[in-house]
Amino acid sequence: MKHIQLFIVCALISSFSLTAQNSATKKADKLFAKYQFVDAIEAxxxxxxxxxxxxxVYSQLAEANYNIYSTEAAEKWYAKAFEAGANDAEMIYKYSEMLKANGKYEASNTQMDKFAAMKPSDDRAMMYKSNPDYLSKILDKGKTFNVQNLDINTATSDFGGTLQDGKLYITSSRNDNRKKYGWNEEPFLDIYEYTLAEDGTYQGEELLDGDINTKYHEGIVSFTPDGKTMYFSRESFFENIYEKDSLSNTKYSVLHLFKATKDSDGFSEVEALSINSPNxxxxxxxxxxxxxxxxxxSDMPGGYGKFDIYKATLDANGNxxxxxxxxxKVNTEGQEMFPYISSDNTLYFSSTGHLGLGGMDVFHTKEIDGKMAPIRNAGTPINSNGDDFAxxxxxxxxxxxxxxxxxxGKGSxxxxxxxxxxxxxxVLITGTVVDEKTGDVLAGATTSLADANGNILATKTTNAEGVVEYIVECETDTELQVTMEGYESNKVSVDGTNEEEVAVSVALTPIEEIVTPVExxxxxxxxxxxxxxxxxxxxFELDNLVQVMNKYPDMVIEATSHTDFRGSDSYNQGLSERRAQTTRQYIISKGIDASRISASGKGETEPAVDCNPCSKDQHQLNRRSQFLIVKQ
Structure with a gap:
């Protein structure tokens, strides 16, 4: 959590109350207001x-320990605060996070239940209530990565890691020549550069040359494809932009983005981006x-939470x-930070709002047809019960x-x-929809992806090439359903798999092809x-009958329902009549005049297959509905 506060909350007025409760807490409150949490905890x-x-006091102790990610102490003081009468929903959420960070998953879920009851419309509450078993799902995913602590880490805060042109760029508070930051008593952050050696190690630690590092915090970097322009974060103190808190007399900066140009002497021509704001x-x-x-x-106005992920265009001149x-779908009422857009346009980011293992977890998604695919937790060992980011x-x-x-680890x-x-x-599911009779692709067909229980997960229309794409989690059985005016609806099952891509084709039959002289x-x-x-x-199937009856407005249908031989004659007769009548009511509910459809139950009196004994498939053939044409 320290890095979050170092590089994020240092830019914010705390969301907690900074007003002294009484004279006894005045000293501690002032330290808290200055983000000097170690000293505030002592007070x-x-x-x-x-x-x-x-x-x-217990609440302030809990919040101070939460901010420096002292999880056991935070857990202790949150519990004390609630015993003493505190009842704040956001504190309950943080308490659940600390319990989770300490491996107390059942207790964490108990607090999440309380939080969800207090704030049922909160994104975090809704996600939890819809997936209360999320922890076991994340933990059972299996190991998808090897993770190894780098030799270049120090006892202070080291984070980031951007490779460009054989160089590794990191952010670190190892520079003892810098002033110490009161939050965690570590030096202010600088950007460092290493050279990638032939043996795969990182050699030659260098404080980044040029005009990048200052006496203020600098942060994670990113480069244009040619490596000539670097983008990075820096405190607005550098621009003499800050606010002053009247209680603590503390100055608060915001964080701004800058770009710099690489030349033979390092990075220079540092320029603030136009989207920066003092607010x-x-x-x-x-x-x-x-x-x-x-x-x-950014925490700019109009977002969904404390910090949200944004994107903006870059032109050839860097504007x-x-x-x-x-x-x-991406942003929640929590914190979403540290975005990374990969070469295949997968978006990775860290979040406290999506369901995770504790602290910040890494998540990923992808934009398809202008919409974001489901958000996925990257699982262990990328994620832990600590903060995982960058x-x-x-x-x-x-x-x-x-x-x-x-x-x-070696440091904070x-x-x-x-x-x-x-x-x-x-898994990327690519569906192609075609006309069964001509083989032509069908643009504008409505498709829906349903789960194994028939619940609709998402709906899209096919593009000009008759193609639609969905992303689902591995090993998830789904069904692609397709409807289009003038065609019989159709669907295809897609078995769960670990393959990265699955291609399926769905052929639609012209509606007139399913109409015979009799049914x-x-x-x-x-x-x-x-x-x-x-x-x-x-x-899904009965909607095809509605289409037919709309196409042929004079058509009159008798819907019949049949059962297999299992069960008594009278029971089967009653069941078939109920099913036939329910079918008729559904058709009428879709706007078909009641005079155009009748219904009758046939029980087991008119089997499609006269068998004794019957196989499972034969029983299925006998359990059928028929739609006889009375008038066409």
Whole structure:
């Protein structure tokens, strides 16, 4: 968590109350307001020792420890605060995060249940309630990466990891010549450069030359494809832009993005980006592989949470377009930061709002047809119960970096080398829709992707080439359903797989082809065992009958329902009549006049297959619905 506050919250007025509760807490509150959390903790602890603590003091202790990611202490003081009467929803959420970080998953879920009850419309609550077993799913994904702590890490904060032209660029607080930052008593952050040696090690630590490093914080870098322009974050103190808190007399900066040009002497011509503002932060740049877009995090007005992920265009001269929020699918009421757009346009980012293992987790998604695919947790060991962030990966080699303050590191934040062992578990389903009779592709067909229970996951229309794309999680059974005016609806099952791409084709039959002189021939109409209500699967097929009856306005239909031989004669007769009547009601509900459709149950009296005993398939053939044409 330290890196988050170092590089993010240092730019913000704290969301907690900074007003002293009474004279006894004034000193501690002032330290808290200055983000000097180590000293503030000591001051609040003295009040506890004197027996002068209450819910407010316990809350401040919890929040201070939360901010420096002292998880066990934070857990302890949150519990004390709630015992003393605190009842803040956001604190309950943080308490659940600390429990999770300490491996107490069941207790964490108990707190999440409380949080969800208090804030049911919160993105984080809704995600949790829709997927309460998310932890086991993440932990059971299996190992997709090797992760190794880099030798270049120090006892201070080291994070980032951007390779460009044989050089590795990182952010670190190892520079003892810098002033120490009160948050964690480490020096202010600088950007360092290493050379990638032939043996794969990083050699020759150098404080980055040129005009990049100052006495203020500098952060993660990103380059244009030619390596000649570097984008990076820096505190607005450099531009003499800040706010002053009247209570603590502390100055607060925001974070701005800058670009610099590389020449023979290093990086120079440092220039602030036009999208910067004195009123909010912009940070964590990532330039797309083709140099046409820049992604970043910001707390500008109009977002969904504390920090959101944005993108903006970059022209040939490095001019930045209007920022565009990536939307509520990516951004939550929590923090979304450290975006990285890879060469295949996969977006990786870190979040406290999406369901994870504790602290910040790395997630990934991809934009398809202007929409973001489902958000996926990158799983272990990329993610831990600590903060995991600043993910970078070369899609061709599968190698890259992730930063983390997980246990076992050398410092407060460490950089880890990663190597992908197997594809991240998403599957791209590419569906092509064609006319069954002519073979022509069908543009504008409506497609829906349903899960194994028939629930619709997403809906799209085919493009000019008759193609539609969906991304689903590996090993997820789905069904691609296709409808189009003038055609019989059709669907195809897509078995769950670990393959990165699956191609399927769906052929649609012209509607007139399913009409014979005596009946309308539909695919089987399925009912649940011993039930007569219309299911999603049955509705999908019955909509074809609605299409036919709309096309032929004089057509009159008799819907008949049949059963197999299992069950008594009277029971089967009653069940078939209920199913036939339910079918008729569904057709009428779609706007067909009641006089145009009748219904009758046939029970087991008119089997399609006269068998004794019957196989499973023969029973299925006998359990059928027919749509006889009374008048055409």
């Amino acid at each position: 609040y602890n003295k009040l506890v020792e004197k027996g002068e603590a209450d819910a407010y 909010y932060s912009i940070k964590n740049p990532s330039v797309s592989a083709d140099g046409s877009m820049i992604y970043f995090a 930045v377009g209007t920022p565009e929020n990536l939307g509520q 993910f970078r990966m070369n899609e061709e080699t599968g190698e890259g970096f992730v930063s983390s303050n997980r246990e076992g 934040d460490d950089i880890y080398a990663i190597k992908k062992l197997q594809p991240l578990c998403d 309308v021939i539909l695919n089987p109409i399925y009912f649940e065992f011993d039930k007569s209500n219309i299911t999603a699967k049955a509705a």
